[in-house]
Amino acid sequence: MSTDAEMQCFGPAALYLRKSERERIEAQNSPFDAKSSYFVTEPAEMYLKGKLIKKESGKATVEIQGGKTLTVKDDDIFPMNPPKYDKIEDMAMMTHLSEPSVLYNLKERYAAWMIYTYSGLFCVTVNPYKWLPVYDAVVVAGYRGKKRIEAPPHIFSISDNAYQALLQDLLEKSRVTFQLSAERSYHIFYQLATGHKPELIDALLITTNPYDFPMISNGEITVKSIDDIEEFIATDVSTNAKYKTFTL
Structure with a gap:
């Protein structure tokens, strides 16, 4: 104390x-x-x-x-x-x-x-x-x-500890900022880039080209076994707070 x-x-x-x-x-x-x-x-x-x-x-x-x-x-x-x-x-x-x-x-x-x-x-x-x-x-x-x-x-303690854990956890840190040649970042980034919901492209100030964003294009941007459009549809219908969730 x-x-x-x-x-x-x-x-x-x-x-x-x-x-x-x-x-x-x-x-x-x-x-x-x-x-x-x-x-x-x-x-x-x-x-x-x-x-x-x-x-x-x-x-x-x-x-x-x-x-x-x-x-x-x-x-x-x-x-x-x-x-x-x-x-x-x-x-x-x-x-x-x-x-x-x-x-x-x-x-x-x-x-x-x-x-x-x-x-x-x-x-x-x-x-x-x-x-x-x-x-x-x-x-x-x-x-x-x-x-x-x-x-x-305090909520500040919760936030700062979460941030520090993100920096210290090598797997999560690498996923967010860097990927190895055979890896890619979190799937939602590539799902958004499919352009399946074009209204989000302008709203989120992004493009449909993952290579415009170095933090998600160090490795692979597609996976043969994953249909990003199909997965995006599943993600989209699974939550009500869609826009707020995607802006994160």
């Missing part, structure tokens, strides 16, 4: 990206009783934090804020995580991963305007319905070249 000093590279956005060192230390030192700290289902609020009073005969009694008690089925209570997991950046790291623990974590991060949260391989985003200063050039530079675990959750 980066220090406050290391977070300065993100400028004013740091406040919206990661908890401060002080908050993390306070959370780690907060008292916590793992045996009695539970979430309990509640019709109006869905889940509430509470203290387990007793469990017997398949029922659990939980005291919630204000001294009120709720008695529910054993299956309707869920253990809470220690305070050090509050506003955790990757929910897959939680000791107790459950619906209430996920919802409360997203809620508490949202309350601090930390709208990006990882859940394993996924990046969860909660719409803030307001502009946040987390998209400027300073933030872009802060994420550039960093591994996912080295920076707070």
Whole structure:
């Protein structure tokens, strides 16, 4: 976890990206009783934090804020995580991963305007319905070249890591920028060049001659066993977002 000093590279956005060192230390030192700290289902609020009073005969009694008690089925209570997991950046790291623990974590991060949260391989985003200063050039530079675990959750991290993986994966890099004499690049490039959909030629600012584009004409431009027009028809009918897909 980066220090406050290391977070300065993100400028004013740091406040919206990661908890401060002080908050993390306070959370780690907060008292916590793992045996009695539970979430309990509640019709109006869905889940509430509470203290387990007793469990017997398949029922659990939980005291919630204000001294009120709720008695529910054993299956309707869920253990809470220690305070050090509050506003955790990757929910897959939680000791107790459950619906209430996920919802409360997203809620508490949202309350601090930390709208990006990882859940394993996924990046969860909660719409803030307001502009946040987390998209400027300073933030872009802060994420550039960093591994996912080295920076707070953000769509910029996802993008930069995908780009770095593209550069480092020799097969994919060669396919995009260079091909050996007996190879060709991704089939869609040659399918578009068939001119089967002439309206796309002008719209995409391309030509029907693959040799006009050095990055796809280092090797073969045709394959005997592949009918590019037939394959293009199959590609075209397989998606609704055609134009946006082809522009990529």
